[in-house]
Amino acid sequence: MEQRLRRPTGRYAGKAASERQAERRQRFLDAALQLFGDAPGYRSTSVAALCEAAGLSTRQFYEEFRTLEDVLAVLHLQVNDWAQAAVLDALGTTGDLPFAERYGFVFRAYAASLTSDPRRMRIAFTEIVGVSPRLDEQRLSRRARWVELIRAEAASAVERGEAADRDYRITAAAFIGSVNGLLHDWSAGWVDATLDEIVDELVRLLLALLRP
Structure with a gap:
């Protein structure tokens, strides 16, 4: 039409x-x-x-x-916006915490937003994949925004002396890839663990990547 x-x-x-x-x-x-x-x-x-x-x-x-693809595109952005709002809210209320506690709190807010409704997980990690070049570009674009958020937080941690002073571009991309992959596999039932165990492991990974 x-x-x-x-x-x-x-x-x-x-x-x-x-x-x-x-x-x-x-x-x-x-x-x-x-x-x-x-x-x-x-x-x-x-x-x-x-x-x-x-x-x-x-x-x-x-x-x-x-088209229905337009609906999926809007819905995918909405799911990401909900998660981003949860993360930004957590960042805004944890500025005085030591960075291990801060990032644990922030990442739990992210995971809680996505896992509070299994349908959000499926939209974010399954249904959007491979639909069309347009939606693949949108998915990668939103992932790039998450990578930049991690890089910005790493830069702040460097300024506070909590993280090594280096380029975190590849590190942030690798971490976001780990998050997406592990949450997808967990939601599909391929990882035998509780959500708390998944989040704890990802937080440990992030802290290990940032610590000097």
Whole structure:
């Protein structure tokens, strides 16, 4: 469909058109989180099935999105934004803690955001992979943002004398790769451990990489 359908304007039932649009969009995303993140998964979901789950029409779908891939793209960014918000909040409240405690607290906030809902894990680590070059680029772009966050924290630790003074570019990329791989394997049932054990091991790895 080359052009999206025209959206209604004005107020209805006490709500502006923009408010109704936002509510409809969120209903599609909530339905997508369920269908893509649980069953049947992104590749087995149709536009009709998503609309039925959202309780909306295909006309309303095409007012908001062009394809199901667009929905997955938005949902993937939303999951990452939730995790990033949890991390930034943790960073903002742990500035006075020793760095071992600080990073343990911060990483637990990250893991808690993702693992609080298994559907988020599946969106972040499974459904997004291999869909299209566009989504692969988006996934790698968001991973690069996590790498930069680790590099920035490493630079702060260097200034405080808590980490060795060196380039952490490769280290940060390796750590994020370890996080993604281990959390994916754990969520798939391939690693026999509790979430606390997984988080503890990743925190130990991060601290070992940063310590002088």
